[in-house]
Amino acid sequence: MEHGELIKKLRTDRKITRRDLSEGVHSISALQRFENDTARIDIDTIWQYLERMNIQIDDYYLEYYNYQLSKKEHLRKKFRSAIISEYHAKEYLDNLQEEYKKSNDIFFLYLIVQIKAVAEKLPNYKLGKIDENESKKILDYLNRIEEWGYFELAMYTNCLGLFKKEYRLFQYKDVLNQFRKFKGIPKYQHALIKFIINSIILEFSDKNYDRILDLLGILYDETKDSDYLKGRIYWKFFFRLYQSVVGDLEFDGSIAIEMLRLLGYEEEAVNFLDIERTILDDHT
Template sequence: MTHGQLIRKLRKERGLTQAQLAEGISSRTTLSTLENSKTDVNINTLFSYLDRLNVSIQEYMFYFNDSSNTEKELATKYFYDNIVKKRDIEIEQRILDYQSKYKDSKDFYYCCLSIELKLFLNKKKDKTVFDVREDTEIIKKYLERVTQWGHFEMSIFANCLYIFTSDYIRATFTILLKRTKILSKIDTYQNDISIFLNNCIVLALERKNYQNARFYIQQLYQISEKTPRKAYDRMMCAYYLALLKQLKGVNANVDSTISHFKELGFSEHAEMLENLRDRLLSSSKQSIA
């Protein structure tokens, strides 16, 4: 299906004439020419059409790809949904596949996926399976070169956090806010920044950098006021603060938040929080001993 065919389909389903959809956006002739697949559409004009049709960009791309996930979306789904269930040899094959795809397409997305998989295996085995020093520099140079970060850049940084020093992450956080300011009113941005801060907190706790952990918890609490994830993020802040107290040897009820997640039906998430609690408390006791 072409852009013109899809726009015509969406317009007719919503009972609009060509004149009604085009009014104030383009001439009716421009829309008609587009719908008859005789020209490409200007991106600003397309966005204006979609706004009048009350169709989001994400929805439009889903429809445009024939109600199926794109190759990149399938790759992302594999990485985030299935990776932990796959055997190492399969993951190593994926790394080779993504490297090959990057070589052929020059699409940096696949380069990042291969690096993230390398980092995952290194962390999973708690040893260096892959030398990622060169990969780290590739990621750093890319992020430093891009002056206007979007979802892609924020995801790269959030998923590769632990290859950076704590000082680098803390310094880059301020830069991140400046580079993504233009996106701050978009719901997906708020979701991205929330995920990023949650990752920062966990990493700071793992590194026993409790001052940084408290800083990121404060940032998450403040930002959560403006996000659709407010309830979740506030519950996570309570969990992190209680866990932080326990790690410092102060009595705190970490299990309270975990119980709330269980009551809400998020049993897998609650189990993840229990595992994180046990792992960090065990590591803390070992360092004291």
């Protein structure tokens, strides 16, 4: 389904005439040609149509991709199912490497790095380690882009462990500012919370406790809205872990873990156990 066809569907579903939708935006004939796929219009005009129909841009693209799943989106959605076995992960990695070889598109390299990073943590998975050239290409790409959008922010967040701590510290305030330009948009807020969580884990690894305390304060502030409840559970878990490590107290993360399980986040609960074991083992 093309964009024009989808705009027509959304318009007719809402019983809005072409005249009403196009008034003050475009001519009726231009809208008709766009809907019939015989003309193109710019993205600003599409945004005006969506605003008039009270449709958020995220909702629009979600519906668009439900009809027309791009190769990139298809591979991105397959990520979770690909890690169920070494065979599936290897097949997925081979597909990504083939696409990257053909296109040289950083998107495919980003997924290559992610699947390798996940596989390294899984027993009996042998996909090969992330090599320096792959890390360098990710870093070079991010350094070339002055204004980061969601893709770059998500890439930086998910690849955070690839970068040296000096670079992470240098980038920290700028990355926070980049996120806050999109304050109020849920998917950016979720990505910001994940960025802070990943940063806390890395600071525990570096035993940088002052930084952990600062990050915990930010995580608390960014999860005040109950829409980000899972992030607040992470805050509670990390705060207790911080108290345990710094104050040499016995750690009990069972409440946070049980809460996640009760809410159906079994994968997150297992992740908490892994984090707890790794950090406490590293500090004994």
